[in-house]
Amino acid sequence: MKLVEAYNQSIDRAQTVSNQKQVIKIGAGPLATGVKTNNLWIEIGKKHPELTFDFISCACALGDYNEFLSGIGEVFDLVSSVYNDPVLKKYHLQALKLNETPLKLSITVTNSLSRKDQITLNDLSDQTVALPEKGKFDCFDKARAFLEQNPKIHTKTVPGFDMNILNKCVSNNWILCSAEDWQTAHPLLKSKSFNWNCNTQFGIIYNDKSNAATKNLIKTLKKN
Incomplete structure (x- = not known):
């Protein structure tokens, strides 16, 4: 039993x-x-x-x-x-x-560039692009070097890409260098294609x- x-x-x-x-x-x-x-x-x-x-x-x-x-x-x-x-x-x-995934540019909806389908290097003159510090990721270092071809582009080094930084991009009209898969990260940022060979x-x-x-x-x- x-x-x-x-x-x-x-x-x-x-x-x-x-x-x-x-x-x-x-x-x-x-x-x-x-x-x-x-x-x-x-x-x-x-x-x-x-x-x-x-x-x-x-x-x-x-x-x-x-x-x-x-x-x-x-x-x-x-x-x-x-x-x-x-x-x-x-x-x-x-x-x-x-x-x-290709790197793209996330642009605040209030920026006139957000209405363009394709962004060129000349379009970014007098714009500020947010990037992580050098040495963190090869693809973003490559993107920084590409942007530096146009001396009129301002780059902003940010400590990371969290929601606080995304909000700063919106409030300061910065353009975010981002990955394609982040396109829904912030409702006030629109992801745009850019003619460069930067992938990750x-x-x-x-x-x-x-x-x-x-x-x-x-x-x-x-x-x-």
């Missing part, structure tokens, strides 16, 4: 475990996400109802670097963001590349020592 009870209890425990949802914590912020990845989580959630996504507020990848990167694997399991290989190596991270990698960043649920999700994404 005791053996039967023990067996039934073990079956109940196994069923309970199998019915438990796997929770994956995703770092989210105005610049630590993208339209494509938002759609990706929706599709994955439909195909894998056993997964639950918790979105955790985090600093931007180009904001407080240490806080953002140290949070991967601790505060949250993964994040979608721009990245480069030296950063991954330095912080023992890995990335599943989703695409090469965009993908899912996760820790080398991710938990089982995160590893399984990455495997699923690689198959798609």
